[in-house]
Structures are given as C-alpha cells and as structure tokens.
Amino acid sequence: MKLDKSQDVPLQAMAVFWFVATFQNCSKKNIEEHFKMSKASASRLTDYLSRYHRLGKAGLGLISKESDPKDKRKTLLKLTRKGKDLIEKSFSTLYEDVKDYEIDYEE
Numbered sequence: 001m002k003l004d005k006s007q008d009v010p011l012q013a014m015a016v017f018w019f020v021a022t023f024q025n026c027s028k029k030n031i032e033e034h035f036k037m038s039k040a041s042a043s044r045l046t047d048y049l050s051r052y053h054r055l056g057k058a059g060l061g062l063i064s065k066e067s068d069p070k071d072k073r074k075t076l077l078k079l080t081r082k083g084k085d086l087i088e089k090s091f092s093t094l095y096e097d098v099k100d101y102e103i104d105y106e107e
Contacts, residue, residue, distance in 0.1 A: 009060070016045045020063050021087050025076045027068070046077060062086060 016031055023030065032042045044054065046065065053059040062083035068074035079087065 013045050013048055013060075016042075017049055017062055017083070017086075020049070020077045021079055021083065024078045028075050028077065031077075046075075049083075051080075 012035075015035065019031060019034060020026060028039075028042050028046055031037070031046065032039060035042075037045075046063065047053050048059055049063045050059045050065050051061050060082075061080055063077050064080050065075050065077060068076050
C-alpha cells in the first residue's frame with residue numbers, strides 16, 4: 001500500500017496499523033501475541049507507524065504510543081488523527097469501488 005506517491009508501506013506494517021485501528025488502546029504485547037512476532041519486530045513496526053522511527057527518522061504518524069496509566073511499564077497504542085483520516089479514506093474508497101456491484105445472495 002502507498003500512503004502517497006513516494007512511500008511504499010510494507011504489508012506487515014499495514015496489518016499492525018489495522019490491528020491498532022480495530023483494537024484501540026491495545027498494547028505492543030497484544031501485537032506480539034496476535035502476529036506471533038518478536039518484541040524487536042513489534043517495536044520496529046510500531047516505531048515506523050508512530051511519529052518517530054528508529055535512528056531519528058520521521059515515522060508515518062499513524063499511531064501514538066502512550067504509557068498505560070495503570071501500569072507505566074506498558075505502552076498503549078491508538079490511532080492519531082492522521083491514522084483515523086486514513087481509515088476513513090480507505091472505507092470511502094472501498095465503498096466507491098464496490099457500491100455498483102450487484103450481489104446475488106441466493107446462490
């Protein structure tokens with residue numbers, strides 16, 4: 001998927017993005033368990049999707065990372081305004097693409 005004309009986004013990053021969109025305030029641990037990935041991979045992907053990527057590079061700014069008020073060791077993930085806008089754009093594009101299809105549910 002491309003966010004703009006110059007930026008390819010890996011499928012694994014988009015899967016994590018949609019997971020966060022579906023399960024707002026999920027933890028990085030939830031991502032590790034759901035996708036069966038290492039802590040390092042989950043960190044790398046969530047960094048990429050958040051405001052700051054590793055090595056001081058700018059991230060995509062689609063999710064935010066916040067400390068869990070109940071457990072400061074835990075990081076909660078949720079969509080930023082930019083992330084919510086991407087979700088809305090995705091759904092409207094999908095709707096436009098399928099609205100004219102006729103579906104026969106009896107078959």
